[in-house]
Amino acid sequence: MPIEEGSYVLLATEEGWTKLVKIKRGIQLNTHFGIVKIDEIIGKEFGEYIKTHLGKKMYLLNLTLKDYVYNITRRTQILYPKDIGLILLYCNVTPGSIVVEAGTGSGCLTGILASMVKPNGKVYTYEIREEFIKIARRNIEKLGLEEYVVFKHKDITRGIDEKNVDAVILDMPTPWLVVKHAYKALKGGGVIACFLPTIEQVIKTVSALREEGFIQIEVCESTLRYWKVKRNETRPETFMVAHTGFLVFARKVNRQEVK
Amino acid sequence: MPIEEGSYVLLATEEGWTKLVKIKRGIQLNTHFGIVKIDEIIGKEFGEYIKTHLGKKMYLLNLTLKDYVYNITRRTQILYPKDIGLILLYCNVTPGSIVVEAGTGSGCLTGILASMVKPNGKVYTYEIREEFIKIARRNIEKLGLEEYVVFKHKDITRGIDEKNVDAVILDMPTPWLVVKHAYKALKGGGVIACFLPTIEQVIKTVSALREEGFIQIEVCESTLRYWKVKRNETRPETFMVAHTGFLVFARKVNRQEVK
Amino acid sequence: MPIEEGSYVLLATEEGWTKLVKIKRGIQLNTHFGIVKIDEIIGKEFGEYIKTHLGKKMYLLNLTLKDYVYNITRRTQILYPKDIGLILLYCNVTPGSIVVEAGTGSGCLTGILASMVKPNGKVYTYEIREEFIKIARRNIEKLGLEEYVVFKHKDITRGIDEKNVDAVILDMPTPWLVVKHAYKALKGGGVIACFLPTIEQVIKTVSALREEGFIQIEVCESTLRYWKVKRNETRPETFMVAHTGFLVFARKVNRQEVK
């Protein structure tokens, strides 16, 4: 399937440089490696390359979920693949899932969730800052997944409109104010996930989850270390991200006898 | 949607004990917490509870992807959610993806992949040990996803039958023998992922990937540390899993000019 | 220098089994590897071996600081070499240092400190539980360092008797109650170190250190991962200790102008 106008393409050099571009006829892109004529990309297949005016090969890659995380426009703190991957498995986000998320932020997690719940699920994403909804919309567009996302310009600490949802995923400063609403919104067995930079947030959130009657409360932190692999020089990279946030997971059950 | 005969239910106590059971009329289950009459579960909703003959509450949970990883029958080394989550994002496994996997093993990763590629994708899984295919089939059944999986009793080091696949995922001792086949099977921009316990395997695999012309070769190891959160006793758990395996990712591109 | 009666010897097999024994004439030691006649050890040199009655070689090793940590009688939580090593460097514990420590516990850290401050320094160690002082004394004896340690059966939260000390090292539940006393006891530029299992203890201690006017407050946690190294099987060990305690360090300065 050849690349068409309107597609998103990840330009990649052999050494690891990448840039996400939207294919538009007549456009030229200036890079450190020379000028790229976008017209030359149209009609190529993913995996092929074009050359800049300096002769540098630029490989044409489709946008994977991992690329999406690292290449979208961001204004907010970063959720990394290591955290998102765990959220998907713990929250059981699969095709057909109904997921509530807050805040939308730059739409990073929103896009990944939309990719996973399609073609018959939906992501309801709450955000109080209107400018972020705009950024997020533009990012989701890059995945072509607008139809699976409902943007809500609303304060989730005031309540969740949806019922019987599979998961509530909170990447926001005060998730403990949402715990009661999440309990009502979730179906039995549904999962709540919170991403929290500080330990004080973790302590408050866990306490609220316990009071509300959630079970299987788990708190963890994930780290990822990259290695440089080259014969006789194989070693971990010198620096790494030491902390993004703690993850808190729990499941809703009915504590009272159902009559 | 009430729980019916034939469903799989995860029994869970408040303290974290879990057991996966298939609902069959007339069966009794002996647990450390007393006898569970399976008949009492039928007609309940997920999230509700039943009581053992000793009065212990057993919550009825649906099987999430995370529960699947920890509760299926296993005979092989463990791939954890921390690793699987990264594989999903790096390999861009989404509804509709065509994925080749080897070895099937107990079907742990197979089940997660099937959950993600449904309803219009497919997982082709290679395994040379016939007894593992049986175990894996029974595990996939618990998710009700048999139709998305093609079991192949074949040696993947001899070749991959499929073409134009989105991802090749290898959890096997000698992935470097599969690199050439993976290159042919993958579509342009497609992703290969390898899960490898030892560093020598990593070195050999990376070397094979470089020779074959793959780009964006990345090697990483992921770790997960759990915390105990309780007012004035908040601290990381004393022990953790220090190593499961290294992850190697790379993408296929066409090094030669396409005419 | 041959091994004499009264010495402490670490028996070690090739596979890593170790046992610390005091050399006494006429004694026999039963081990999983057979009977050891202690008399055979007398007159041998460190590094040599004897054989059990089953023919198993037992190497005779001198007691290093690391062996001391792992082989003494313990009744309390463990401070590991990874933590102790950092304490030595941050607290500048060298021959001649005057160090105050609390609680004594099993005397693990006390013994290491005494080894480092000899021959002209001193360790003042506070402990409120008399039975621990006994255990610690017996452990310090194994190093032959009693003369460098002053055991104090006193509550350090009530005050520190010493003045002008180089370092105050606290491995006890409530170090924030000792911060004021430590400030008075330390000489200018002196270092306080605290070893704390929980994050709430860290938060309280750091807050007390700030109020008291300490500078260079640093909080860290150290981890150690062992590797199994064998050709084609090289990999990190599967399990590790994920947490012992957090370390808090700070230095005393005079905030007020000295006239």
Place this chain on the structure above:
Amino acid sequence: MPIEEGSYVLLATEEGWTKLVKIKRGIQLNTHFGIVKIDEIIGKEFGEYIKTHLGKKMYLLNLTLKDYVYNITRRTQILYPKDIGLILLYCNVTPGSIVVEAGTGSGCLTGILASMVKPNGKVYTYEIREEFIKIARRNIEKLGLEEYVVFKHKDITRGIDEKNVDAVILDMPTPWLVVKHAYKALKGGGVIACFLPTIEQVIKTVSALREEGFIQIEVCESTLRYWKVKRNETRPETFMVAHTGFLVFARKVNRQEVK
């Protein structure tokens, strides 16, 4: 004991900036925080402060072992306190120890070792690059420990002159070429330690140690994560050093019967 001409003083601001200076009359020091007149420092005590011409307080700290590691002139790769601390405990470096080290490099480890073996031990340090010996000498001078160090402008892979040493510590590219010499130089029970950036070095070194008959071979890697502790903002720092080097330890024993 007031600060005198010729002393080394660590200037420190409240926020963590530090600079090591040698006290010389008549000198002025330009810093980001204003000019420091060194004359004003003479006669002060450690822990007191002076002010720059802009009124900024500069605390006067004595040079701890930790400060030495971070503040000396360096031209070589860094050994951190986390690694050095472990080496001290595993190698049993205490007052009186006889230690052989290679390479000297900038003298970072040499200085720490000298601090620990004084007043009756000695450090023999091998280095083939003469310019490093000069740098190291100047660094050791800052600690005033020249008399405990013997600098040897020699290639340690050719042999070790010393006999009956307590420890051989190797921070150099090819320690496996020194294993035989270390075996001869060490006394029975003595410890060899190697600091190695790459895993291939580890594999070769461990193999050489096994062949030579060393026991208790241990390989580990240590990591240190700093925390930012502030009420309601307590969290690990975002970035950390992910790798400095692997540590390999082993002990010499006599495999042959001693007649």
